Amino acid sequence: MSALDTLLWVAFPYASLTLLVAGLVWRWRSDQFGWTTRSSQLHEKAILRLASPLFHVGFLMVIAGHFLGLIIPKTWTDAVGFREQAYHVLATSAGSLAALLTVVGLVGLLWRRFITQSVRLATTRRDKVMYVLLTLPILLGTWATLSTQLFGQPGGYDYRETISPWLRSILTFTPQAEAMPTVPLAFRLHIIAGFLLFAIWPFTRLVHAVTIPVQYPTRPYIVYRARQASVSAAPTRRGWAPVDTTTAHEGAGSRGA
């Protein structure tokens, strides 16, 4: 295995996952105020109403599919009598459907984002980088599925013999990347693009995915909270900063509005 392969299949995934985890922790601690979907529905609703659910439901299906295919070992499905043939048909059909939903949704979202003027102006540079790095793995993954599973050799490509053990070895801190150079190019590109996306995830508005409000269904409807010093009127010192100093302006908290 060459140095480049070690870099790509061992060092890079770890660097990416480190950025993901450390970045999320850092952002959670330092930037609660910035932790939001930053929705643009106020500007444009007609396309979003279709495209956003399509994209999100498709993407959740994609995540579930990746979990099934990558995290669950092949030996387990074999053990419960789930034959490779049946798995392949199921995974390919469900995966293609998920890809279709995601891509159609994403096209709709990108369309409104760059065609509707108010939405385009609400797009930050960070959003643009995020959109590129989000679109790449989705298109590459779709390509990989189409080229190998749907239109490839009969039986498709069994990634559960190569990619899945490699990913589990990464996640269990026993990296074994020997099989990776033999994986079809489309999958390799998809994996690299995917880890790139993980690396920037905490620094974009994608963080909203981490705070899915799962506790909402179990909560009482009305929330009461006692007044806290932190949400009370900020004890701003009176007076103006002297003209010859450059101290940061204190107070002016953003809470509670």
Next chain:
Amino acid sequence: MKVMAQIAMVMNLDKCIGCHTCSVTCKQAWTNRTGAEYMWFNNVETRPGVGYPHTWEDQDTWHGGWARTKKGRLKPRSGGRLARLAKIFANPDLPELVDYYEPWSYEYDKLLSAPKDSAAFPVARPVSQITGKPMDKITWGPNWDDDLGGSTETMSQDPVLAQMNLDVRTEIEQTFMFYLPRICEHCLNPTCVAACPSGAMYKRAEDGIVLVDQDRCRGWRMCVSSCPYKKVYFNHTTGKAEKCTLCYPRLEAGQPTICSETCVGRLRYLGVLLYDADRVGEAAAVEDPQDLYPAQRSVLLDPYDPQVVAAARRDGVPESWIQAAQDSPIWALIDTYEVALPLHPEYRTLPMVWYIPPLSPVVDQVTASGNDGEDHKILLTALSTMRIPLEYLAGLFTAGDTRPVERSLRRLAAMRSYMRDVNLGGAGDEDIAGAVGMSGAQVEDMYRLLAIAKYDDRYVIPTTHPETPRGIAALGQDVSDLIGAGDGSPEACSVSTFHGQSTLRMTSRGRAAAAASAASQPSTPGRVNLLDWGGDEHASGLFPPAPSEGSDR
């Protein structure tokens, strides 16, 4: 019984002249920021009219507020918990910016930068604050139908008119008209709080103010659509919900909200109500929407009842708040005089900003017909025959039941006639008072509260820190130094610590005291409060150090 305190407001619509001072000062205080251009925490609508946002009262479209299920339970009209999570990727009920209006500014710069000998006259074109493009034809704004302007085209869209099947004449000179200032209702049963998936919205336990925790809001926008009054807004720049805070920093210092403080007509009242938190759900779920007004009143507790006072003490309501509840002008207007009514109780949120319906449209019409608009017999007769204003007001305040509206207007009419007698040297006609179920003394008390109540009678607000009574707090930093807030405990919020303003400092005596105190023990060395600075004494830190050889002055 679980006694909780709520800061509530009453607005006397008879006195509103539609000057929008409340809206403007509120905007200056809270929403003059990027992303908040279109927000008006306080707005004044001309009624009949479509309101802001456009037809906000049409809950068949917006699905705000609560709905009563067949089993008699309450569910947000936009759906229960799981239905809401299913809709989280795109909120189908969310208004778009055009439903409010597209905010704009003008190219004022063009007026100044036009070349001296330009052949064309310089023009400041309107420019959208959303797209940055010129808006050559502005077609909607926050008060488009102000004073019934353009109402011939839009008035028929007023949801209250539609609901009441009212056919109002659209000839301006023949219709009735009044102003409706609106802020967040700070409801006892807020749907916005119930709809927030993140749990970022909450009702403050001490004073009932409904707030958005800006750190926990994730921008799901469910509060915006679930609020039937459309008083939660989405800041499209920060991606967070924002709403009227009832100016809690001012309230905590014992000051009224900025809309109340600056109200030209002095029509706003602020005070404490005690209510039974255990009975809120039950009251909001009564079957007939017309029973919601009495049900909501039954949740409010009599602050003079010894049992209520004992329970309030048990539940940790501070003594100063119980006292404030007894002195509350709100309680008097709602319960003693029964003239204040809730706005759209049929939304089942138990709103806490109440309104005294306007008598003026009726009086104006009576006077216009050549009769004496201050004779109680004529007025009371007119009230029972003028169905359109009555039914419209009932559509706003009592889910269509005209009886409470009529009672309120009859009392206002009786007060008008009774006080005219007194002002003309009469002794006051007990028959007039008796006709509306009051005594002459009661009518005079109500007159005092409605017509001549002073600042401290209109705004009875206990401070957050009972140990720093209202008024004393206005002395500010100097007093908290005196009574020892310097023990490392968090600084008490006082008038002078809030935005650095001070009221007593405006007097010469206050300034002298402040200057003496600042000289002996400057609390913020190196800083100068320009509000305090009289301009006559040297203020170190205001100017760069002077050359050493010369004098500072």
